[in-house]
Amino acid sequence: MNGGLKMDNAILKVEHLKKSFGENLVLKDISFDLNEGEVLSIIGPSGSGKSTLLRCITQLEMLDAGTVSVNGKDMIVGVDKKGAAKYASASVLREIRLSTGLVFQNFNLFPHLTVLQNLCLAPVRVLGNDRKDARAMGLFLLKRMGLEGKEKAYPCELSGGQQQRVSIARALAMNPKILFFDEPTSALDPELTGEVLKIIKDLAEDRMTMVIVTHEMAFARDVANKVIFMDKGVVVEQGTPDFVFNQSGNERLNAFLSRFAKG
Amino acid sequence: MSDLATLLPILWDGFCTTLAIFGLTLLFSIPLGLLIAVLKMSRFRVIRYPVSFYISVMRGTPLLLQIVAIYFGSYYLSEYSGLGISFDRFPAVIAAFSINYAAYFAEIFRGGIQAIPKGQYEAATMLGLTKKQTFFRIILPQVVKQVVPASANEVITLVKDTSLAQVIAVTELFSLAKKQQAAYASIYPLFVAGVFYYVANLLLSTLFAYLEKKLNYYR
Numbered sequence: 131m132n133g134g135l136k137m138d139n140a141i142l143k144v145e146h147l148k149k150s151f152g153e154n155l156v157l158k159d160i161s162f163d164l165n166e167g168e169v170l171s172i173i174g175p176s177g178s179g180k181s182t183l184l185r186c187i188t189q190l191e192m193l194d195a196g197t198v199s200v201n202g203k204d205m206i207v208g209v210d211k212k213g214a215a216k217y218a219s220a221s222v223l224r225e226i227r228l229s230t231g232l233v234f235q236n237f238n239l240f241p242h243l244t245v246l247q248n249l250c251l252a253p254v255r256v257l258g259n260d261r262k263d264a265r266a267m268g269l270f271l272l273k274r275m276g277l278e279g280k281e282k283a284y285p286c287e288l289s290g291g292q293q294q295r296v297s298i299a300r301a302l303a304m305n306p307k308i309l310f311f312d313e314p315t316s317a318l319d320p321e322l323t324g325e326v327l328k329i330i331k332d333l334a335e336d337r338m339t340m341v342i343v344t345h346e347m348a349f350a351r352d353v354a355n356k357v358i359f360m361d362k363g364v365v366v367e368q369g370t371p372d373f374v375f376n377q378s379g380n381e382r383l384n385a386f387l388s389r390f391a392k393g
Numbered sequence: 394m395s396d397l398a399t400l401l402p403i404l405w406d407g408f409c410t411t412l413a414i415f416g417l418t419l420l421f422s423i424p425l426g427l428l429i430a431v432l433k434m435s436r437f438r439v440i441r442y443p444v445s446f447y448i449s450v451m452r453g454t455p456l457l458l459q460i461v462a463i464y465f466g467s468y469y470l471s472e473y474s475g476l477g478i479s480f481d482r483f484p485a486v487i488a489a490f491s492i493n494y495a496a497y498f499a500e501i502f503r504g505g506i507q508a509i510p511k512g513q514y515e516a517a518t519m520l521g522l523t524k525k526q527t528f529f530r531i532i533l534p535q536v537v538k539q540v541v542p543a544s545a546n547e548v549i550t551l552v553k554d555t556s557l558a559q560v561i562a563v564t565e566l567f568s569l570a571k572k573q574q575a576a577y578a579s580i581y582p583l584f585v586a587g588v589f590y591y592v593a594n595l596l597l598s599t600l601f602a603y604l605e606k607k608l609n610y611y612r
Contacts, residue, residue: 190515224521232519238512241611242534251530252520284611297516304520 140199141166141339142187142308147196149179149186156182158363160196164308164356167337171350171371174360175386180343183360184312187341188232189223200226201307228256231301235313237293239285245272245296246281249303257304264303271299275329291322295329309333311342327353347390351375359383400573400582407569408589414486414555414565419548421491426498433503451496457557460489464561486558490551497547505539506532538608545601549594566590 140163149157157179164170172180185191187198189205195215198205203226206215217223240248249268253259259267272281275295285293294314301309311330315323327349333340334353344350350357350371357374359367359382367380375387433444451459464485480488509532517527559568570586 188519190518227519228521230519232515234512234516236512238510238516240513240516240531242538252522255526255530256521286612300520 139166140164141201142341143197143199144183144187145197147183147186147198148194149182149191150194156363157186157193160360160363160365162358162365162368164339164341166307166339168355169334169338169340169342169353171354171357172341172343172360173345173347173350173357173386174366178360179363180360181312184232184310184341184343188230188310189227190232192217201229203229228304229307231304231306231309233294233298233301233309233311233314235316237285237290237297237317239293239297239300241285243284244281245277245283245285245288248285248296249300252300253303267303268299271302272296274332275299276325289322290318291325294318294326298326298329298333308339308341311340311344313343313345315344315346345390347375347387359386361386396577396581397585400577400585403569403573404566404582404586404589407564407566407586410558410564411552411555411566411589412593413483414490414558414563415552417487418490418494418551418555421487422494422498425491425495427502429495429499430502430506433499434506448496448499451493452500456489456493456554457560459493460486460557460560463489482561482563485561486563490554490558494547494551498544501540501543501547502536504543505536508539509535538612541601541605541608545598545605548601549597552593552597553590 142164144163145161147157147160148155160179160183162170172183174180182191186193187200193206193215195209195213196206197215203218203222205218205223205226207218208216210216218226240251243251246265246268249271250261250264253264253267254261269281272278275298277292277295277299280288280292280296285296288296294317298309298314314330315326318326323346327346330340330342330349331353342350342353351374352371354371357368357371358365359374359378359380361382367374367378367383369378374383378384429444429448432440433448435441435444464480464482467480467485513531513535514527517531522531555565556567558565559571562568566586566589567583570582573582574580
């Protein structure tokens with residue numbers, strides 16, 4: 131089921147991850163890994179557990195069992211007496227957190243701060259960077275996002291596509307090792323998705339390690355080195371984009387893809 | 394009009410007492426209200442339940458009764474226990490007003506805090522901000538904007554509620570006006586007192602409108 135990918139030094143390793151909300155088993159047994167500089171697309175129908183998986187890896191949700199390691203650091207260090215996953219110490223978790231960035235579906239920019247303040251707050255307050263350096267970095271990132279001159283604007287003054295690009299810049303300002311995207315274009319008007327997808331493609335060309343949950347099939351195929359298809363809380367198929375989109379004979383995957391092809 | 398010349402200084406004295414009750418009540422009730430709001434959202438029932446009970450009593454009984462209860466209650470308590478904790482009239486009024494208004498402010502602040510989307514906390518968490526940084530730099534500034542209109546209502550009501558202090562013979566604006574009413578055998582002094590309240594609230598409304606506009610720079 132590994133679609134001809136070779137494994138070497140993985141920067142992200144997920145093994146046998148399980149997560150349930152009450153009685154509802156959302157993630158049944160998820161395993162995959164990702165090398166530095168590669169892009170992983172996660173596709174699948176709504177409710178398949180894609181977002182929950184992302185939220186478990188980024189520590190916004192607690193997983194029940196399994197292991198996750200990010201940049202060589204283990205998030206889970208064992209199991210307790212009841213068999214539940216035992217998390218690493220707070221300082222290790224914090225280190226892992228600071229090596230991961232997350233771009234939300236709804237941007238979640240801080241509305242009371244300007245664009246530049248959104249970008250500088252955490253680098254100054256969390257990383258302890260010099261205010262001037264943070265500003266320079268912020269302005270550089272805005273330029274890279276095609277948002278030159280918007281530094282003094284408030285989020286409400288920007289279009290959805292611009293807001294999402296600011297939120298990508300905000301995540302990049304923390305210099306993460308891996309950047310996660312949770313349906314980054316789902317809240318956007320169709321004509322605005324292109325500008326955000328282009329930025330993500332540019333990042334991929336710069337060898338930024340990324341994990342992208344998306345419903346944009348063509349984008350998922352083009353940007354990724356590796357694709358995972360999830361359904362009902364399990365990884366049904368994973369491999370190269372060519373394998374997953376063209377060669378896999380899996381019925382559920384093909385049914386899903388043909389639904390998308392029809393629109 | 395010579396009536397007015399003698400009346401105004403008397404009422405002005407009362408108005409100063411009224412302002413003192415107003416100012417001190419805000420000074421104590423706003424921070425107390427914020428604290429109570431946070432406690433009411435506590436994960437622990439031992440904290441949440443007593444706080445809910447406190448709020449329901451404060452909102453469910455007349456402020457008039459609360460003033461009387463604090464003043465005479467503390468008097469009898471110290472009389473029988475010999476602890477000497479009884480309040481003078483003025484401090485009793487401040488204490489009663491503060492704990493009463495704190496309950497109302499707490500509910501306004503709680504609503505404001507709960508109206509902040511979960512995504513704001515998650516974004517702050519992902520950026521590595523601590524809980525304290527998140528509350529003071531991300532949540533509280535947005536709460537302030539949320540609660541200004543509802544708080545303005547409370548503040549304006551407070552100006553008028555200060556007249557309740559007369560129940561334990563604190564000589565605020567309204568009680569002095571009432572005395573003059575007897576002296577003048579006319580309700581005219583009461584109307585003059587009414588103008589005092591009205592002008593004070595007009596200024597406050599203007600101030601709040603300005604504040605709201607000022608906070609309107611986003612969203």
